[in-house]
Amino acid sequence: MTSADKISYAVVDSFTAVPFAGNPAAVVVLPGPEFPADNVLLKLAAEFNLSETAFLIRRSAADYRLRWFTPTVEINLCGHATLAPAHFLFTTKAVASTETIRFETLSGELTAKPLPDGKVELNFPDNISAEVTDKAQRATAATALGVPVEKIAYLGQTRSDLVIELTPDVQIETIVPDVQTMLTFDANIVIVTQPPAQNHRAAGRQFVSRVFGPKVGIVEDPVTGAAHCSLGPYWTQKLGLEGKTLKAYQASVRGGNVDVTWEKAAGRVRLGGKAVTVATGEMLFPSA
16 A cells, blocks of 8 residues: 555444443554554554554455554554454444454454344453562552552452452542553553442442553553453452353443453453444555
């Protein structure tokens, strides 16, 4: 492609049934057979300036290569920017609603299939956390969230992220992250979670969360599918709900709902959610 060419795009709000909620992702289907240079993809992602842009190349009827970029870096896994292209491909009938889409990614093969209730179900690898008991690290986690250390009910480290459970008396919606402290963590994202308050319990939810990612250029991510690959196993074990689907809410300003089912034996997590296409258009293709 040259700088004289134009590419089509869509913006899709993921993990929401209504527009202008959930987590927006840009979706760009490229002609292939190979991806443009990384700096070109970064220019496009920076132009969209959303938390993630999904770039796809079609291999066959329901097989696609998929890469994700924030405005500053490529990332290995992204839930909402997998739901977004799956929703787009199904709703535009680029892929039949009877098919399961297979995405080739840096995290291996991921699948997406439509459900009868209008949701799309993703199949991702789980990312289980191990508890961190070091007092200094717990104190730093408390500083990062602006809470007393005794409000940290659990601190865990996955292979890529940090998981922090707060005690129920903390209002998770009011947390203001200390970005500079978070940048010192050995973690791409900081996942903060707690049991649901009464209003969330009334809606049938088993846990709530917020996710911060200043290390990957995102102060707060509105709804984070990949974080639920850690949260699903954590809450499934804690609540003794093996084999059950948990209802989760990410309590960002935009907010979003995620269904989570942990397949322990397979080491996989199924993530379900709805999505809405809010914009389509064309943009110039940048030069390298």
